[in-house]
Amino acid sequence: MSRRRRLALLSLAVLLLAGAALLHWLLQPQRLAPALLGMAGNALGLEITASGVGEYRLRGTPQLIVRGVVVREPGAATPLLTTERAFISVPWSTLRARGRELTAMRLELDAPVFDLAAFQHWLARRPPGETRIPTLTDGIRIVRGRIQGEGWTLERIELRIPHLAPARPLRGQLQAQYQASGLRAPVDLAFHLARPGEDGGIGLAGLATPMGQDWRLPVRMRLSGYLRQAESRLDHAVLGAAAQYMAGATRQSFALGAAGPLAFAEGLQLRSGAFALRGRDAIPSLDATGDLGLGDGLTLDWRGQLAGWPAAWPALPPPLGRSTSALPFALAYRGTADLADIAHLRLQRDATRFDARFRLFEVMDWLDTLQTGIGSPLPPLSGRLTSPRMEVSGATLEGVDLRLDDPAVPANDSAP
Template sequence: MSRRRRLALLSLAVLLLAGAGLLHWLLQPQRLTPALLGVAGDALGLEITASGVGEYRLRGTPQLIVRGLVAREPGATTPLLTAERVFISVPWSTLRARGRDLTAVRLELDAPVFNLAAFQHWLAGRPPGETRIPTLSDGIRVDAGRVQGDGWSLEGINLRIPHLAPDRPLRGQLQARYQSLELRAPMDLAFHLGRLGKDGGLGLAGEVTPAGKDWRLPLRLRLSAYLRQAESRLDRMILGAHADYLAGAVRQSFALGAAGPVEFADGLRLRAGAIALRGRDAMPSLDATGDLGLDDGLLLDWRGQLANWPTAWPSLPPPLGRSTSALPFALAYRGTADLADIAHLRLQRDTTRFDARFRLFEVMDWLDALQAGSGSPLPPLSGRLTAPRLEVSGATLEGVDLRLDDPALPATDTAP
């Protein structure tokens, strides 16, 4: 072998060894992971780092595991997303496409924490254009996740999406727990979206259990609507639910229906919707229209008609109790989501009118005590009853103007 050939072979061997050494150095997790996160961060306008030791596999379908992930806007103090572990599996064709193809196999997130305010700030600064949705042939799994809102959070999020693809139906299962200062609500819901990334039909079905300090309200519900994403609105929303109000030994069952447009850009708000409640015993049956909202508290503003006077309520004196006329009402509430604040009620039959201010659960406790034959005969409320005539204990009262004042309630405010 000539000297020139030997030198060429030696040079080639050195280059191969150097290349192999460089490749080995680059593919070490402590170097490969930051490089890949840097590429992803540059594409999204985010600083993405990982504090834990990463893992990767290149045989077959490439896989990457990132631990201690933190994603934030450059210079921001609050991360948009953190996660204890992120697993992603991506085919070689996607890696070779360098961003032109957003096809992956699977994405898994362990204990992610998603800050809604930070996400909205980042989203507002993104350049205009259509958001690209990736394809995940083996879907998404989220375990022990959390979404932090303003004064509320979703805790213990377990999400399963078996398949994700743009412009295709999206199905999945969500388990989580809504939490605020005064209310918690575990949920287990199956969901279906007609077209991912575009307007289309939305369906929800499952169980939600709002609960306060001394009560629970298990709901078994179904919801259908047409989702308009850009307007953050549900059109043609129809909700049906069966529920049980539970407080100590008290159990009140009822059915609830609602229909109308729902806005969810800032909280939830059913505007000018139709509401139907079908109860028994102390739970009334009614039909109403109005608003129902949940943001930094609960809003009720209903006007409608009671179907009848509930059997568990105190009997109405004649001639009011003998009348079969309609029972129009107006109900308003603005306060904490656990219904602990003051509600306003206006109720009328014929020429008799009743205006009251009260706390719902105090009145329900009074009704329970009254049924048990104990407690005060006067309800815990402030209000006014006016009637041209009432018959009480065999006596006929003309021009009745009765005022009740509960000292436990604060000074009066505007009634509905």
């Protein structure tokens, strides 16, 4: 072998060894992890860091586990996401593309905490159309997650998304528990999003079970609308729900429909909406318009008309009970989300008017005892009834002005 040939082979061997050493150095987890996180952060306009590296694999499809992940908008004090553990499986083609291609096999997050306000701030500052959606061929799995809202949280999040890709419908399953001001509500929902990362149609369907101290309200629901991401709003939102109120031996079934613009920047706010309630027994049927809000508390402001006087309510004296006139009403509530505070009802038929303040579940319990013939004949409420004429026990009363005063129901500012 000539000297020139030996030198060429030696040079090639040195280059191969140097390349292998360089590749080994680049693919060490303490260097690979920041590189991968940096590529993802640059593509999304975020700072993504990790405090620790766990297992990694380079044979076949590279896999990496990092711990103590923090995701924040550059310069922001509050992270929009932190997570105890993140698993990412990324094909070699993505590594070679150095962030130009956002394709991965699978993403798993353990105990992530998502700050909704920080996310909305980042989203609002993104130029239109610039947010890049990665492709995850084997989907996303989240366990023990938490979303922090304004006065409310969504905890114990278990999320499964089998596949994620830009401009393709997104489907998944969510289990979680909503908590706010004394109310907790486990949810189990399937969801569908027409275009992830873009405005478009969204649908949810499944079971939610709001719970108070001594009552439960299992609800089967379907919600659809047009998602406006930058405004944190659903346009043309339509909700259909079949529910059953359960307290002790009491069972009261009803259906609820609602439609209108639904904002979720600060809790859930359905303003200037239309509502339809169809009940049985002690739950009335009605149609109304107004507002409904759920966040660090519950607000309700409805004006509408009862379809009729429920049979389980105390019978109206004549001539009021014989009238077929409309029953317009106004209902307002501002208090804790478990409905433990005072509601205000204004009800009218012809020239008779009734204003009352009450706690909903106390009145529901009273109606149950009334049907059994035990308990007080007077409802647990404070209010005033005025009527030009009323017949009671065969006597005709003129200019009726009746006042009820329950010391346990003080006046409040929730009047419609």
